[in-house]
Amino acid sequence: MNVALLGFGTVGQAVARLILDSSAPLTLTHICNRHVARKRVDWVPSSVAWTENFDDLLGPDVDLIVEVIGGLDPAGRYHRAAIAAKKSVVTANKQLIAHEGGDLLRLASQQGVHFGFEAAVAGGIPVIRAIREGLAGDSLKRISGILNGTCNYMLTRMEAERISFDAVLADAQAKGFAEADPTDDLDGYDARAKLCVLARIGLHVALRPEDVPCRSIRPLKDVDFLYARRLGYTIRQVSRVEHNADGDGARSVDATVEPALVKNGSVLSRVRGSENLVLTLGELGSETGFFGRGAGGDPTAVAVLSDVLSIARHSSPPGWFGEVADDRPATVESRRIFPHYVRLVVRDKPGIIAALANALARHDLNIDAVLQEGGWPKDALPFVVTLEPARRDLVDRAIDEIAPLDFHVERPVCLPILD
Amino acid sequence: MNVALLGFGTVGQAVARLILDSSAPLTLTHICNRHVARKRVDWVPSSVAWTENFDDLLGPDVDLIVEVIGGLDPAGRYHRAAIAAKKSVVTANKQLIAHEGGDLLRLASQQGVHFGFEAAVAGGIPVIRAIREGLAGDSLKRISGILNGTCNYMLTRMEAERISFDAVLADAQAKGFAEADPTDDLDGYDARAKLCVLARIGLHVALRPEDVPCRSIRPLKDVDFLYARRLGYTIRQVSRVEHNADGDGARSVDATVEPALVKNGSVLSRVRGSENLVLTLGELGSETGFFGRGAGGDPTAVAVLSDVLSIARHSSPPGWFGEVADDRPATVESRRIFPHYVRLVVRDKPGIIAALANALARHDLNIDAVLQEGGWPKDALPFVVTLEPARRDLVDRAIDEIAPLDFHVERPVCLPILD
Numbered sequence: 001m002n003v004a005l006l007g008f009g010t011v012g013q014a015v016a017r018l019i020l021d022s023s024a025p026l027t028l029t030h031i032c033n034r035h036v037a038r039k040r041v042d043w044v045p046s047s048v049a050w051t052e053n054f055d056d057l058l059g060p061d062v063d064l065i066v067e068v069i070g071g072l073d074p075a076g077r078y079h080r081a082a083i084a085a086k087k088s089v090v091t092a093n094k095q096l097i098a099h100e101g102g103d104l105l106r107l108a109s110q111q112g113v114h115f116g117f118e119a120a121v122a123g124g125i126p127v128i129r130a131i132r133e134g135l136a137g138d139s140l141k142r143i144s145g146i147l148n149g150t151c152n153y154m155l156t157r158m159e160a161e162r163i164s165f166d167a168v169l170a171d172a173q174a175k176g177f178a179e180a181d182p183t184d185d186l187d188g189y190d191a192r193a194k195l196c197v198l199a200r201i202g203l204h205v206a207l208r209p210e211d212v213p214c215r216s217i218r219p220l221k222d223v224d225f226l227y228a229r230r231l232g233y234t235i236r237q238v239s240r241v242e243h244n245a246d247g248d249g250a251r252s253v254d255a256t257v258e259p260a261l262v263k264n265g266s267v268l269s270r271v272r273g274s275e276n277l278v279l280t281l282g283e284l285g286s287e288t289g290f291f292g293r294g295a296g297g298d299p300t301a302v303a304v305l306s307d308v309l310s311i312a313r314h315s316s317p318p319g320w321f322g323e324v325a326d327d328r329p330a331t332v333e334s335r336r337i338f339p340h341y342v343r344l345v346v347r348d349k350p351g352i353i354a355a356l357a358n359a360l361a362r363h364d365l366n367i368d369a370v371l372q373e374g375g376w377p378k379d380a381l382p383f384v385v386t387l388e389p390a391r392r393d394l395v396d397r398a399i400d401e402i403a404p405l406d407f408h409v410e411r412p413v414c415l416p417i418l419d
Numbered sequence: 420m421n422v423a424l425l426g427f428g429t430v431g432q433a434v435a436r437l438i439l440d441s442s443a444p445l446t447l448t449h450i451c452n453r454h455v456a457r458k459r460v461d462w463v464p465s466s467v468a469w470t471e472n473f474d475d476l477l478g479p480d481v482d483l484i485v486e487v488i489g490g491l492d493p494a495g496r497y498h499r500a501a502i503a504a505k506k507s508v509v510t511a512n513k514q515l516i517a518h519e520g521g522d523l524l525r526l527a528s529q530q531g532v533h534f535g536f537e538a539a540v541a542g543g544i545p546v547i548r549a550i551r552e553g554l555a556g557d558s559l560k561r562i563s564g565i566l567n568g569t570c571n572y573m574l575t576r577m578e579a580e581r582i583s584f585d586a587v588l589a590d591a592q593a594k595g596f597a598e599a600d601p602t603d604d605l606d607g608y609d610a611r612a613k614l615c616v617l618a619r620i621g622l623h624v625a626l627r628p629e630d631v632p633c634r635s636i637r638p639l640k641d642v643d644f645l646y647a648r649r650l651g652y653t654i655r656q657v658s659r660v661e662h663n664a665d666g667d668g669a670r671s672v673d674a675t676v677e678p679a680l681v682k683n684g685s686v687l688s689r690v691r692g693s694e695n696l697v698l699t700l701g702e703l704g705s706e707t708g709f710f711g712r713g714a715g716g717d718p719t720a721v722a723v724l725s726d727v728l729s730i731a732r733h734s735s736p737p738g739w740f741g742e743v744a745d746d747r748p749a750t751v752e753s754r755r756i757f758p759h760y761v762r763l764v765v766r767d768k769p770g771i772i773a774a775l776a777n778a779l780a781r782h783d784l785n786i787d788a789v790l791q792e793g794g795w796p797k798d799a800l801p802f803v804v805t806l807e808p809a810r811r812d813l814v815d816r817a818i819d820e821i822a823p824l825d826f827h828v829e830r831p832v833c834l835p836i837l838d
Contacts, residue, residue: 014703018556024740118553124704126553134537134545137437137724270689284437284717285543292707299704305556313737320732321443 001312004030004057004087006078007069008039011092011119014301015066016044024309030057054078057087064088064114064311066304076100083107083115088317090307092119092300098193098209101200102327105320114317116307121194122147122276124299125292126306131280132201136322138282140202142242147194147257149274149294150178150185151217151237155259156272159234162222177274188214188237188257195239195257200324202280203243205253208329212241215258219413224343227371227384231341231417233261234269238418242281244335252331256392261341261417268418337389338416339368342399344385345409348378352407356385359405363398365390380409392416420731423449423476423506425497426488427458430511430538433720434485435463443728449476473497476506483507483533483730485723495519502526502534507736509726511538511719517612517628520619521746533736535726540613541566541695543718544711545725550699551620555741557701559621561661566613566676568693568713569597569604570636570656574678575691578653581641596693607633607656607676614658614676619743621699622662624672627748631660634677638832643762646790646803650760650836652680653688657837661700663754671750675811680760680836687837756808757835758787761818763804764828767797771826775804778824782817784809799828811835 003019005012008031019028020043028048033039036050049056054074057065058081065082067089069075075096082089089108091097097104097117108115118128122145131140146152150172157168169186172178184190192214196207217237228235241255262268267289271277276294281287293299311317346352357367365387372383387395395414403411422438424431427450438447439462447467452458455469468475473493476484477500484501486508488494494515501508508527510516516523516539527534537547541564550559565571569591576587588605591597603609611633615626636656647654660674681687686708690696695713700706712718730736765771776786784806791802806814814833822830 018703124557124701125707126549129553130545130549130709133729134548134725135721136728137721137726138543267689270686282543282721284433285721286712286718288544288709288711290549290707290709293705302554302556302701302704306553307556309555309741310552310737313739314733314735315738316734318729318732319734322728 001025002027002029002061002063003308004032004062004065006032006054006057006065006067008033009068010297011068011300011304013041014297015068015304018301018305019308020045022305024312026308026312029062032057054081058082058085062087064090064308066308067091067093068304070095072096072099079104080107083111083113086111086113088114088311090116090304090311092304093117094120094190094193094197098196101197102206102324106327108317109320112317114311114314116311117197118307119300119303121197122278122290123293123295124302125276125278125290125294126303127278127290128197128201130290131198135202135280135282135285135288138285140280140282142240142281143198143202143278144238144240145278146236146268146271146276147191147239147278147294148185148237149276150182151191152271153177153274155217155220155235155237158220158222159225162225164222165218165220186218187216191237191239191257195241195255198278199241199253199255203241203253204322204324205251205330206324206327207241207253207255207332211329211332212255212257213332213334215256217259219411220259221382223382224413226373227343228261228341229264230371230373231261231386232264233417234264235259235415236262236268236271238262238268242336244333251326252333254335255332256334259415261415263419334392337391338418339389340387340395341415341417342385342387343382343413345380345382346407347409348381349407355405356402359402360387360398363394363401365395365398386417420444421446421448421480421482422727423451423481423484425451425473425476425484425486427452428487429716430487430719430723432460433716434487434723437720437724438727439464441724443731445727445731448481451476473500477501477504481506483509483727485727486510486512487723489514491515491518498523499526502530502532505530505532507533507730509535509723509730511723512536513539513609513612513616517615520616521625521743525746527736528739531736533730533733535730536616537726538719538722540616541697541709542712542714543721544695544697544709544713545722546697546709547616547620549709550617554621554699554701554704554707557704559699559701561659561700562617562621562697563657563659564697565655565687565690565695566610566658566697566713567604567607567656568695569601570610571690572596572693574636574639574654574656577639577641578644581644583641584637584639605637606635610656610658610676614660614674617697618660618672618674622660622672623741623743624670624749625743625746626660626672626674626751630748630751631674631676632751632753634675636678638830639678640801642801643832645792646762647680647760648683649790649792650680650805651683652836653683654678654834655681655687655690657681657687661755663752670745671752673754674751675753678834680834682838753811756810757837758808759806759811759814760834760836761804761806762801762832764799764801765826766828767800768826774824775821778821779806779817782813782820784814784817805836
């Protein structure tokens with residue numbers, strides 16, 4: 001099978017090496033990248049054509065195009081052109097699959113070509129195939145997990161070393177574990193794209209990524225890990241999507257990407273460093289989990305090559321049934337109730353607890369406990385209120401009312417407490 | 420696609436329900452079992468033919484046969500007859516795949532039929548597909564894990580409750596977690612069959628199950644969990660297979676199924692109750708893990724149905740390359756070195772440590788530590804010697820020499836210490 005490679009960055013180079021080293025009947029025909037002159041390397045045999053022109057990949061000598069340039073545009077246009085030219089496509093592009101996966105999968109099916117995106121979620125963990133095929137016999141109710149290695153690396157370092165958010169971010173950037181612009185990772189957009197892909201293949205719903213609430217890990221402080229530990233928890237960026245059982249069934253899901261308190265010793269708490277974890281909850285198989293290296297050139301390239309090999313093995317693409325029957329975006333509604341952790345930093349004075357308690361009571365929220373560690377300055381005193389289980393939107397409304405009160409040093413931080 | 424079901428026990432009944440409830444284009448045509456009159460149930464529609472005669476399943480109206488009767492014979496004959504009649508086969512039969520998988524896969528490939536065995540290993544965890552396809556792009560060096568739910572249930576109860584082996588076995592049998600004859604589970608033969616299947620698909624070697632050393636969990640006592648905890652460990656039945664790097668490479672593996680000390684907090688230690696865990700170590704993706712419910716009617720039926728759906732989706736079976744190139748059994752040799760835990764029960768008298776130390780020294784084995792908890796009777800005193808890393812066969816030779824000494828109350832128990 002003749003394979004053309006679109007993108008020759010870290011992942012693309014790793015993919016090229018794997019294809020060239022593979023004992024499977026694969027031939028690398030093209031490498032397409034901007035500035036080919038600067039990209040050319042001597043370990044690629046001279047039989048491979050280097051080009052800056054994507055159209056060169058659409059000739060009859062190419063069976064499959066591996067796209068590892070990322071982003072929505074021009075990647076989406078390239079995918080459509082490839083499928084129209086009856087090329088199979090393998091991609092690591094999570095944003096493209098999250099936003100346009102329904103359309104691309106339909107086009108690929110119409111053209112009778114394969115479309116692989118194992119590498120788009122959780123890098124080296126073969127979770128797409130495991131969920132899409134291996135758990136196809138079950139009916140999944142929930143998919144959750146830790147989908148962003150950068151956040152997890154930072155949070156586990158804050159947990160272990162009690163250093164500030166800014167210090168750990170600077171260090172992660174210096175070490176290459178975080179981007180110069182870390183927005184996509186820290187604010188949840190990277191994980192959200194992966195969650196939308198998992199929702200499509202596992203829960204059989206289309207989600208518009210913009211509809212899934214993301215909450216940043218940026219407001220977290222080292223003191224949050226202290227209070228979390230006192231409660232028996234730690235903090236992880238957790239992505240979660242599940243069917244809302246009532247209402248319009250499969251057309252409504254509860255989905256978020258956010259920092260959350262997870263119990264010490266739980267599966268989520270045990271994910272360290274830049275690892276990823278995906279948990280599925282099925283009607284019959286109950287909880288199944290997948291963990292491993294979520295990112296990096298080599299694990300992602302393994303996922304790409306595994307897709308390529310799978311396509312090489314199958315003379316025709318699989319017919320799918322029981323995938324997303326209705327590709328209109330499902331409704332995203334927060335229906336699950338959780339206890340919440342609310343951390344405040346205040347200029348201490350009498351009456352603060354009373355003011356909070358009154359505001360919370362007006363929103364029918366019950367305080368479970370108030371925690372205050374000693375040793376903090378009176379003018380920037382961090383303390384924590386835990387709330388009994390409630391819907392997040394109601395908690396947010398109460399916090400919106402509390403936030404303007406004059407004793408705050410900064411806006412309160414609210415995290416769900418998962419069990 | 421027309422599906423016939425061979426075997427109507429717990430798993431077979433769960434499979435029948437899933438096929439009947441599925442929205443996929445599947446039709447259940449036959450149910451074949453002994454004593455059909457006693458097996459017949461009213462929730463199976465009258466369109467399904469009940470039969471005691473396997474040959475009825477070989478007619479032109481059947482596309483695929485699901486075999487869930489287990490065992491080597493007659494299951495193996497039925498598989499061959501099904502494949503010869505150009506029926507695809509899906510099975511949960513680990514022993515058959517472990518012993519005859521190479522032959523059956525070859526026959527299926529020759530006949531152009533599908534052959535699915537996801538349910539043969541780790542029930543509800545889609546690890547066969549994940550390894551065979553999702554990690555196909557990597558080169559795996561080792562597969563390990565906890566493959567027998569009965570052993571794990573018993574060991575985690577002994578760990579938590581400090582009750583005797585016999586008491587926990589009796590209770591497990593009463594609750595249906597252990598068979599009346601628990602030999603296959605306790606002595607490792609069940610896990611060994613699964614390990615051989617994993618070695619085939621992940622390490623691309625054929626293993627003769629009889630060649631893989633199995634050590635029983637029966638000699639374990641509650642005191643072993645006490646000593647293990649003092650060392651920072653607990654005990655699990657661990658299955659492990661890895662390529663021996665030197666020597667004749669892929670033709671030599673180190674493989675065992677045995678109780679082992681695993682570090683508290685490690686992935687293996689955290690597998691509780693009847694859960695299963697499979698860990699793969701790849702050249703590029705490093706460690707990837709899969710966990711979930713390893714057995715039971717529903718998880719196994721999910722795996723069977725997932726295979727059936729995969730076959731229904733694909734018009735022709737995949738061609739495989741890079742699978743087992745040489746189907747002659749690989750050599751099994753213990754080459755890895757581990758520290759070892761040796762627990763003795765002795766009638767105490769002066770000179771025991773000296774006698775042990777002399778015997779061990781003669782075999783070039785170094786004692787790392789001697790542990791002895793107080794409060795035990797002098798005439799049946801359990802204590803532990805830990806040994807510095809050494810090959811297991813050398814340790815066994817030393818223990819064979821030590822075992823006849825007159826102070827032993829029972830034969831010493833030796834467990835590797837995994838890190």
